[in-house]
Each structure stands twice: as C-alpha cells, then as structure tokens.
Amino acid sequence: MSVRHVFLVDDHPLVRRGLGELLSTEEGIEVCGEAESVAEAMETFDPDGCDLAIVDLSLGGPDGLELIKRLRQCWPEVPVLVYSMHDESIYAQRALAAGARGYLGKQEPPDCVLEAVRRVLSGEIYLSPEMAQRLEAGSGDNVNGHPVEQLSDRELEVFGLLGRAHGTRQIAERLKLSHKTIESHRENIKRKLGLRNHNELMRRAVLWVQENR
Numbered sequence: 571m572s573v574r575h576v577f578l579v580d581d582h583p584l585v586r587r588g589l590g591e592l593l594s595t596e597e598g599i600e601v602c603g604e605a606e607s608v609a610e611a612m613e614t615f616d617p618d619g620c621d622l623a624i625v626d627l628s629l630g631g632p633d634g635l636e637l638i639k640r641l642r643q644c645w646p647e648v649p650v651l652v653y654s655m656h657d658e659s660i661y662a663q664r665a666l667a668a669g670a671r672g673y674l675g676k677q678e679p680p681d682c683v684l685e686a687v688r689r690v691l692s693g694e695i696y697l698s699p700e701m702a703q704r705l706e707a708g709s710g711d712n713v714n715g716h717p718v719e720q721l722s723d724r725e726l727e728v729f730g731l732l733g734r735a736h737g738t739r740q741i742a743e744r745l746k747l748s749h750k751t752i753e754s755h756r757e758n759i760k761r762k763l764g765l766r767n768h769n770e771l772m773r774r775a776v777l778w779v780q781e782n783r
Contacts, residue, residue: 642669672696
C-alpha cells in the first residue's frame with residue numbers, strides 16, 4: 571500500500587498533536603509536516619511530498635480562507651480539507667469557493683475525521699450530510715438566513731478579530747492592510763448588519779466570537 575502524506579495547519583499545538591496521533595492509526599497515512607500560521611505554512615509546505623493539507627480557519631494573521639486561496643493558486647493539485655470549530659452553514663461554502671475539497675467540524679468523532687480524510691484523498695468532496703443536502707437543493711447563499719453571511723471573506727475576518735478585542739491598528743498590522751482599509755471594512759460591516767455605531771458593532775462581534783468558539 572502506498573503511503574499518503576498529510577500536512578497539518580492549526581494554531582493550537584495540542585490540536586495538531588491529537589490530529590497527528592489519530593491519523594497515525596490509519597494504515598497508509600502519515601503526517602509529513604505542520605504549521606501554526608499562514609506564513610509558516612507557505613514557507614514549509616512541500617507539494618512534492620504532500621497529498622493533502624488539513625487547515626483550520628482560525629490562524630494568526632491572515633485566516634485559513636486566505637491560506638486555502640494561496641495553496642490553491644500555487645499548488646492546485648494538492649487538495650485541502652478544512653477542520654474547524656466554525657459554523658459549517660456559514661463557512662463551508664466559503665471554504666469550497668476558496669478551493670477546499672471538504673469541510674469538517676472539530677466536534678465530529680474520530681471516525682468521521684478519518685472518513686473525511688479518506689474521501690478527500692480519493693478525489694471526493696466531503697461535507698456533513700446536512701450541508702451536502704442544502705447545497706444539492708440549490709439553497710446557495712444565506713442557507714440559514716444569518717445576517718453575517720452577507721459579509722465578504724475579508725469582512726468576516728475583520729469582524730472576528732474585532733470580537734477578539736483587536737483594535738483597528740492591530741488588525742491592520744496583523745492583516746498587512748492599511749488603517750483606512752480596515753476602517754472601510756468596519757463601515758461595510760455596520761451597514762450590512764444594520765448596526766448604528768461602534769458600540770453596537772463591538773457587542774455584535776463579541777457575541778459572534780462567543781457563539782463560534
């Protein structure tokens with residue numbers, strides 16, 4: 571049996587360790603490397619020695635969606651499976667649009683993790699039965715009517731950082747964007763979510779982060 575190699579990207583060492591130990595129980599699968607950020611992943615990823623990248627969405631600096639886009643652009647032949655705590659109904663379609671081949675929640679049991687890995691490695695797309703049914707039904711955007719679904723990927727990233735108590739300057743430095751660009755994103759978020767001022771924006775952002783832990 572040929573060995574398939576998997577690269578792990580998650581900002582929590584314990585998650586990477588646990589996932590690596592789980593994958594080691596599956597015959598024919600080995601972890602070939604790991605990273606905790608977008609920058610580290612892009613620097614250490616070796617497409618010649620990797621058959622699959624498993625990526626979290628919450629990473630230091632640019633988020634996992636940005637990493638998926640970069641991996642897809644540089645190495646389109648390497649599939650990406652998202653392994654995340656975030657709400658599948660909001661993020662799964664974004665991840666697929668960015669180039670991922672599957673979306674798996676961190677609350678899923680080990681056998682589901684291994685099944686997702688096997689299916690993506692075999693060339694299939696992996697989603698939960700519920701999400702797959704929604705997409706097959708052509709529900710498209712706003713699958714559950716959550717207002718946050720109106721936000722672009724970048725706006726959603728900024729919204730999450732606001733909810734983690736990052737100021738505009740911190741977000742600009744973290745995402746390597748101008749202060750003016752972040753302010754523009756903030757205004758767009760307020761408009762799309764129907765928020766009147768900064769205080770309402772911050773309250774909504776904090777609640778969003780708490781709901782998606």
